[in-house]
Amino acid sequence: xxxxxLKRLGGAIPTLFIIVTLSFLLVRIAPxxxxxxxxxxxxxxxxxxxRAYGLDQPLWVQYASYLRSLLHGDFxxxxxxxxxxxxxxxxxxxxxxxxxxxAALVLALGFGILIGVIAALRQHRAADRAAMTLAVAGxxxxxxxxxxxxxLVFGIYVHWLPVAGWEPGSIRHLILPVxxxxxxxxxxxxxxxxxxxxxxxxxxxxxxxxxxxLPLRTVVVRHALRPALLPVAGYLAPAVASIxxxxxxxxxxxxxxxxxxxxxxxxxxxxYTLVLGMVILYSVVLIGMGLVVDLLYAWLDPxxxxxx
Amino acid sequence: xxDTFWGAARRRLLANPGAxxxxxIIVALVALAVIGPWLNPNGAETLDWxxxxxxxxxxxxxxFGTDRLGRDLFVRTLRGARVSMIVGLVASAVSVxxxxxxxxxxxYVGGRTDDxxxxxxxxxxxxxLIFFVxxxxxxxxxxEYLLFVSIGAVGWLTLxxxxxxxxxxxxxxxxxEAAIASGAGTARIxxxxxxxxxxGPVIVYATLAVPQIILLESxxxxxxxxxxxxxxxxxxxxxxxxxxxxxxxxILIAPGVFLxxxxxxxxxxxxxxxxxFDAGGRR
Numbered sequence: 001x002x003x004x005x006l007k008r009l010g011g012a013i014p015t016l017f018i019i020v021t022l023s024f025l026l027v028r029i030a031p032x033x034x035x036x037x038x039x040x041x042x043x044x045x046x047x048x049x050x051r052a053y054g055l056d057q058p059l060w061v062q063y064a065s066y067l068r069s070l071l072h073g074d075f076x077x078x079x080x081x082x083x084x085x086x087x088x089x090x091x092x093x094x095x096x097x098x099x100x101x102x103a104a105l106v107l108a109l110g111f112g113i114l115i116g117v118i119a120a121l122r123q124h125r126a127a128d129r130a131a132m133t134l135a136v137a138g139x140x141x142x143x144x145x146x147x148x149x150x151x152l153v154f155g156i157y158v159h160w161l162p163v164a165g166w167e168p169g170s171i172r173h174l175i176l177p178v179x180x181x182x183x184x185x186x187x188x189x190x191x192x193x194x195x196x197x198x199x200x201x202x203x204x205x206x207x208x209x210x211x212x213x214l215p216l217r218t219v220v221v222r223h224a225l226r227p228a229l230l231p232v233a234g235y236l237a238p239a240v241a242s243i244x245x246x247x248x249x250x251x252x253x254x255x256x257x258x259x260x261x262x263x264x265x266x267x268x269x270x271x272y273t274l275v276l277g278m279v280i281l282y283s284v285v286l287i288g289m290g291l292v293v294d295l296l297y298a299w300l301d302p303x304x305x306x307x308x
Numbered sequence: 309x310x311d312t313f314w315g316a317a318r319r320r321l322l323a324n325p326g327a328x329x330x331x332x333i334i335v336a337l338v339a340l341a342v343i344g345p346w347l348n349p350n351g352a353e354t355l356d357w358x359x360x361x362x363x364x365x366x367x368x369x370x371x372f373g374t375d376r377l378g379r380d381l382f383v384r385t386l387r388g389a390r391v392s393m394i395v396g397l398v399a400s401a402v403s404v405x406x407x408x409x410x411x412x413x414x415x416y417v418g419g420r421t422d423d424x425x426x427x428x429x430x431x432x433x434x435x436x437l438i439f440f441v442x443x444x445x446x447x448x449x450x451x452e453y454l455l456f457v458s459i460g461a462v463g464w465l466t467l468x469x470x471x472x473x474x475x476x477x478x479x480x481x482x483x484x485e486a487a488i489a490s491g492a493g494t495a496r497i498x499x500x501x502x503x504x505x506x507x508g509p510v511i512v513y514a515t516l517a518v519p520q521i522i523l524l525e526s527x528x529x530x531x532x533x534x535x536x537x538x539x540x541x542x543x544x545x546x547x548x549x550x551x552x553x554x555x556x557x558x559i560l561i562a563p564g565v566f567l568x569x570x571x572x573x574x575x576x577x578x579x580x581x582x583x584x585f586d587a588g589g590r591r
Contacts, residue, residue: 015431023443136579140571142523144530144543145564148550156554163554245438249530253550263439264531267446275446279439 008294012287019283020070024063027272053077075277080269086277089262096166097251097258100174101243104181108239112186113232116193117220123198131190138187144249147180151253164255177254181246185239192235197228226300233296237289244282317508320584327580330573337570341389350380353538364558372562376552381545385562388540389570395456395541396522402460403521404514407467412502414468415475417494426472429465437462438524445533455534459524467513474506512582519574526567542567 041049050056054065069076075086119131154176155163166173200206201224209219244260251260259278266274321327348371350356355377364373364381372381414425441458448454478484478501487497522542528534529543537544542563549560 018431023440026443136575137568137572140519140575141568142526142571144527144550145546145560145568148546148553148560149564152553152557152560241438245527249527252531263442264533267442268532270446272446275443279443282439 004298008291012291016287020280023276023279024066027276028059076273078271078274080271086274090259093257093259093262096256097247097260100178100181101247103178104243107182108185108189112189113193115190117197119194120197135187135191138183143180143246146183147250147253150176166256177250177256180250181243185242189232192231196231197224200224200228230300233293233300236293240289241286317584321580324580326576330577333573341386341393344386345383348382350383373558375559381562384540385545385566388542388545388563389566391535391541392522392525395525396518398456399460399521400514400517402457403463403517404467407464408471408510411468411471412475412498415472416479416498416502429468433465442533459521463517463521470509471506475502478502478505508585512585515581516578519571523571
């Protein structure tokens with residue numbers, strides 16, 4: 001098991017290295033510098049600015065020093081938020097994003113699996129059809145349509161919840177954003193669970209379990225669910241990607257001070273170091289999630305551990 | 309053989325009521341986007357100062373109401389839908405061609421080439437591609453052509469994998485041996501024999517790629533990173549509507565409903581298509 005994990009980890013590190021190198025190079029070969037404004041700066045000031053940010057050094061020196069500071073968890077200074085380093089901005093925003101993201105992931109998995117199991121056990125009946133129709137809607141309707149509509153109904157028409165805004169520690173402000181983030185992965189998980197559970201329930205070992213006289217509940221929970229959850233485990237990394245993507249718009253709409261909003265602002269302001277740092281951060285999270293999925297796979301399906 | 313394969317797939321597709329209804333709605337929405345703007349007397353960028361942010365009504369020819377600048381939302385929604393649909397089609401075409409060629413080459417050539425090409429896919433698959441698209445728009449500015457390419461470049465990985473799998477099995481067929489024996493080159497065999505034989509899954513995938521790409525484009529436009537004013541796509545219209553929700557909810561509702569309906573129908577139709585091909589695809 002440990003060997004298997006180390007092997008996967010060994011595969012992840014070069015990927016991360018390639019991402020960092022590629023993104024770094026992309027930023028540097030981009031047409032136009034970070035200090036291009038509507039009014040062009042006097043050459044002396046530009047030269048001073050470039051020296052201050054180390055941009056006058058040869059490319060490989062810049063690259064080496066960026067890598068070195070990355071290893072210390074330092075993403076460099078932000079080009080637009082003066083007096084802030086990217087690391088500081090991330091430290092401010094990450095807790096909010098992580099909070100709504102984790103809540104959305106847990107809710108999507110919990111309810112998605114529950115709905116999927118119910119639909120599978122009532123295949124082709126009304127509950128199944130209703131659930132699957134809603135699932136298509138959940139997958140198709142984008143969060144940036146859902147969230148304003150939720151705000152319209154619950155915030156403006158019935159005044160139950162705030163439409164947007166954020167207060168430290170206030171759960172009420174997070175309810176609608178979390179719902180909007182949860183729906184797409186929830187719908188997907190429900191569909192995956194239903195499909196694979198239906199398939200697993202037709203396998204011989206399930207017939208054996210039933211013929212032992214076990215009740216349906218035990219068969220599903222003890223025998224069928226574990227193999228049926230394999231595709232769901234595989235979907236975990238895309239689910240996190242979908243939630244992270246969703247949090248970009250959700251944070252912008254709801255006015256939450258998370259890193260998603262910083263990324264969008266950074267992109268609009270062409271804040272190179274900020275966007276570079278965010279892309280690397282998101283990559284680390286996704287690759288880390290991929291490793292978690294590998295471990296889950298090994299746990300759910302022992303055959304994986306002995307492969308190759 | 310081919311006739312019965314396609315015929316059977318079509319029969320199964322048309323026997324699926326959800327897919328049939330979705331196809332009907334898709335056709336209607338496309339027709340509306342193409343001819344709709346001419347049905348209404350208002351222009352897409354005409355400012356009607358006597359009707360600023362008015363609600364929908366048949367009385368003043370603003371059937372979906374107007375926005376903050378008095379622009380007609382019926383015309384703007386349909387024009388925006390047109391832009392979204394074009395981006396969806398072009399970017400899907402980019403993505404499908406890339407995946408098709410890449411997958412066919414990797415699968416047919418095989419060996420070390422295949423290993424390297426699949427390793428690249430694996431690495432790209434581990435990247436947060438949407439963030440790279442955002443990154444590209446930052447680096448190269450907000451160029452609409454680049455938008456097509458970068459959105460298209462995101463979606464081709466899955467297709468390349470599917471096509472490669474198919475090509476691997478096709479490689480061992482006798483007609484390929486016959487083609488090699490008669491002196492055909494690798495490029496010709498891929499073009500003439502491999503590509504036509506993987507077309508079934510490709511059609512299904514392309515249909516399912518279109519809604520994803522439309523969603524992605526709207527997403528970027530919503531954030532202000534895609535299509536720019538005065539041109540509009542469904543994403544920019546929804547963004548404008550979300551800001552005016554309290555006073556004028558119809559500004560959000562018209563493009564929001566259009567986009568939702570389009571995406572849902574494309575997804576249901578794509579699922580139906582996949583089911584129709586799947587049953588016949590297992591030879």
